[in-house]
Amino acid sequence: MKFDYTCVAARAGMLAFSAAIAGGVTVALAQDSTVEGIAKYRAALQDGNPAELWEARGEGLWKTARGPNKVSLQKCDLGLGPGVVKGAYAQLPKYFADGDRVMDLETRIVHCMVTLQGYTLDDAKKNPYGSSDRKADMEAFVAYVTAESRGIKMNVSDKHPKEQEAYRLGEKMFFFRGGSHDFSCATCHGEDDKRIRLQDLPNLMKAEGAQKAYTTWPAYRVSQGELRSFQWRLYDCFRQQRFPELEFASDASIALTTFLARNANGAAFDAPAIKR
Amino acid sequence: MRNGHISKVGALSVAAIVAAIAVACATPPTDREISAKATEMLKTSFKARGQAGMDRLDQDETQRLCTQYAGKEIPKDVSERIEQLNLQAVKWPSDGNYLGDFKNGERVAQEGRGKQFSDDPKGPVGGNCYACHQIGPQEVSFGTIGPSLRHFGKLRGYNDDIRKYAFGKIWNADAYAACSNMPRFGHAQILSEQQVKDLVALLMDPESPVNK
Numbered sequence: 001m002k003f004d005y006t007c008v009a010a011r012a013g014m015l016a017f018s019a020a021i022a023g024g025v026t027v028a029l030a031q032d033s034t035v036e037g038i039a040k041y042r043a044a045l046q047d048g049n050p051a052e053l054w055e056a057r058g059e060g061l062w063k064t065a066r067g068p069n070k071v072s073l074q075k076c077d078l079g080l081g082p083g084v085v086k087g088a089y090a091q092l093p094k095y096f097a098d099g100d101r102v103m104d105l106e107t108r109i110v111h112c113m114v115t116l117q118g119y120t121l122d123d124a125k126k127n128p129y130g131s132s133d134r135k136a137d138m139e140a141f142v143a144y145v146t147a148e149s150r151g152i153k154m155n156v157s158d159k160h161p162k163e164q165e166a167y168r169l170g171e172k173m174f175f176f177r178g179g180s181h182d183f184s185c186a187t188c189h190g191e192d193d194k195r196i197r198l199q200d201l202p203n204l205m206k207a208e209g210a211q212k213a214y215t216t217w218p219a220y221r222v223s224q225g226e227l228r229s230f231q232w233r234l235y236d237c238f239r240q241q242r243f244p245e246l247e248f249a250s251d252a253s254i255a256l257t258t259f260l261a262r263n264a265n266g267a268a269f270d271a272p273a274i275k276r
Numbered sequence: 277m278r279n280g281h282i283s284k285v286g287a288l289s290v291a292a293i294v295a296a297i298a299v300a301c302a303t304p305p306t307d308r309e310i311s312a313k314a315t316e317m318l319k320t321s322f323k324a325r326g327q328a329g330m331d332r333l334d335q336d337e338t339q340r341l342c343t344q345y346a347g348k349e350i351p352k353d354v355s356e357r358i359e360q361l362n363l364q365a366v367k368w369p370s371d372g373n374y375l376g377d378f379k380n381g382e383r384v385a386q387e388g389r390g391k392q393f394s395d396d397p398k399g400p401v402g403g404n405c406y407a408c409h410q411i412g413p414q415e416v417s418f419g420t421i422g423p424s425l426r427h428f429g430k431l432r433g434y435n436d437d438i439r440k441y442a443f444g445k446i447w448n449a450d451a452y453a454a455c456s457n458m459p460r461f462g463h464a465q466i467l468s469e470q471q472v473k474d475l476v477a478l479l480m481d482p483e484s485p486v487n488k
Contacts, residue, residue, distance in 0.1 A: 169313060169314050240392060250321035
């Protein structure tokens, strides 16, 4: 993978800067043109995605001997056999006999860090979401692995009873109303063509909405300057839902991911993406 | 498929055969069993953080019933029960006055913070009304999950019945529409009585920009 780091970073900076100006100007205009402006901004973002920096770092880390056992993750079995990264994400989450449970990508990477590299479970799960002064290895791994499924059709299995159960548990999670505000996932993601402020909301109860949403995560978030994984997406949704903190790689996160990923079956995976 | 199994019997251990039969013959869990398991799963998948304690996952009867009928049509007796339960719980203002200050109401409607684990527990706390509703004419960044509230009072009439309805609806939306998407702002102690009154003023004061 060859590209000019400085160039990508500079372009990202320019985009963020011009987006800030565009944002300032459009406020004064009527809403239609604001929406149009946002669409243009999003289109402009597609040219030069800093997610590439995470992908490259992730690939480097993946192939580096690390942990107490001083081995790389190159023998990690992401579901298509040890060492196969290409296309692996498009069929996750899935049932893994070696753990006798359904795992999503992040959970599987944690599993490999523990079983291959000899990390403790706590160490492998530490710092899943990065910040500017403390980058997360996990987000780099996620960027690298998911990029290797770009263009491949989502094909999440429902053959194993535990896969079927995870899907049904995820569906229950989707409709669970709680917290101070009575919110469930369905409150915001259960109807077509709705918005929060000016942010379009995908209807995750329909194939089209689930496909569009799921296949564009992970994503580089311009507003945060970080690449965010799907685990992070769920974590932050529940924060806004006024729930307690969704634990990284928890059963509920895997179940909900299974529900959403399988609803996206048939669509070509198209991430890491770039979002506002 | 059965023949396939039989032909491989020699190669399989007894344990594997038993496991295969268990998988093939196990009936999928019932909806009730999945619901119970999902509730258990929540308890081990979340952790208390900041002001968002694990009690946020304890459902009251309204939340439980609305979860049970989510994505389905709610039977009439159930929706009536939910509405009655919530209407009875509305704490009407003791002074009988529903109208506060519309300017402060606008601030409450704009403020999106409050009750998230990332928010300062000391505040500020708002209703974040613009997230879902069109309200004042000057704000173009509004959501569409709820109906437009533009000209709310002007269209419905500046009278006490509508003022009372607006107060009750903001205090506890489920009192008027079972399993509404709208939070029960007063009932769940998200907003104070004064903040709810200020929002009523934003909608019902003839001088409010909403009615201009």
